[in-house]
Amino acid sequence: MTQERRDQLQSFLAALGLTPPSADCSLAVLDEALTHTSAGLAFNHERLEFLGDAVLRLAASEFLERHYPQLSVGQSSALRAQLVSDRWLAELGERCQIEALLRIGPTAAGDQAGRATLRAEACEAVIGALYQLWGNLEPVHRWLTPHWQRDAAQWEADPNRHNWKSALQEWSQANRQGLPQYSSREVSQIHADPQRFHCEVRLGDALLGEGRGGSRRLAEQDAARAALEQLKPARGS
Amino acid sequence: MTQERRDQLQSFLAALGLTPPSADCSLAVLDEALTHTSAGLAFNHERLEFLGDAVLRLAASEFLERHYPQLSVGQSSALRAQLVSDRWLAELGERCQIEALLRIGPTAAGDQAGRATLRAEACEAVIGALYQLWGNLEPVHRWLTPHWQRDAAQWEADPNRHNWKSALQEWSQANRQGLPQYSSREVSQIHADPQRFHCEVRLGDALLGEGRGGSRRLAEQDAARAALEQLKPARGS
16 A cells, blocks of 8 residues: 555544554555445455445444434334435445545446445445454444434434335334335325325234325325334333 | 343353353343243343344354355355344254243244244344343354354355345345346246256346256246356455
8 A cells, every 4th residue: 555545544534533543553454445346456345345234234223222222113223224324325425525535447437326326335345444443333433423413313303304114114124024015095186285195004914004195105104104103112111 | 030030041141152241240131132022021122132133244244254255245145144044043043942031921922933033033132132241242253153154064065055036135235236137938848857947137237147947936046046156256356
């Protein structure tokens, strides 16, 4: 690694609020995380992205346990799905300007959607690299907690930003209960009526929730939200 | 907790090859993991199962990195999906006779499939509890590594036990590439011909693999296996 690249990676860590665990610590693993497959080098981010995916999920679970102990298991699943989502990772990558550090090949320049994926993959790989460098989850928490705190508070304040349907599916699959089934019907003919559609969501025979909305899509989201709110609390309280 | 329950939990840990991190360590969290929701108590396994799910995934990722560094990312995804599957967890629960320790209510006695789910949930919750008790992944590795070593070796020796289709789906979703599409056709009319069906699997426009088999199902599995074998190796080697 050149001294220039080393300095660049050091500055990146510093911007994340991190000091390497030892002064002579090799930053090769961080370089690997920030090298996209398209660069055609002998190493790339894929191995660390695979690890980072699992590290991220555990860090998000611990974050929720520390900061949101009052949530039900259903609500925790819903929030965790947001905290580890590709959309969130891509936004994180934008905030820390990860693209400036990426080694990528010319073919990967791509469109907007492609660049969001690049950022998400790179963040996940960096999360894997931090875990390997430090040997524990602390640097991941130090980096991500301020972002998660801000974003989780916003999601709570503006629940319409949630994708309740995918959150409910995440919960039902994690709990081995198959896929939720939605059935909607039009209950009003008035075009702009915000209650025009009524929706029921079921798992097997059990009715989980009901919702209303100005479109089928919104009624389904509302039913999924109602279902998640009803799920029993985490500690049986 | 009664002294009897405490002794029971201590013996369980000893059978897993684990000594509690300190002599006066509270085993309440392990008791919580082994208390099913149906027992109707003030605490239950759900919170720890949620945590254990993420701990398990990270432990399996580390196991693969340590013991199978030569695998491609596709093969690692495939093997990880097996190592954390409900089927595997239920089998693990049977091996360590976890049901004998479970507090369950009368409604949860259930059928065979229900009992397998109970065992899988309990194992996942115990994994979460061990992580909390020790504060790291070491006890999880100590418990699971011998089982994983044995089972991963068997899967390698008898690849037909793999569910290649779900492994390929796991990989394609983790890599943000959507769902694989299979198309099969009958290429022979001979009933018992093991090559009777030919199958192609694609992701978007890309042909990932081709397979043959005596039924559509087997030809699809063969195509998924071929696709996974072709995916590029983890370290670009």
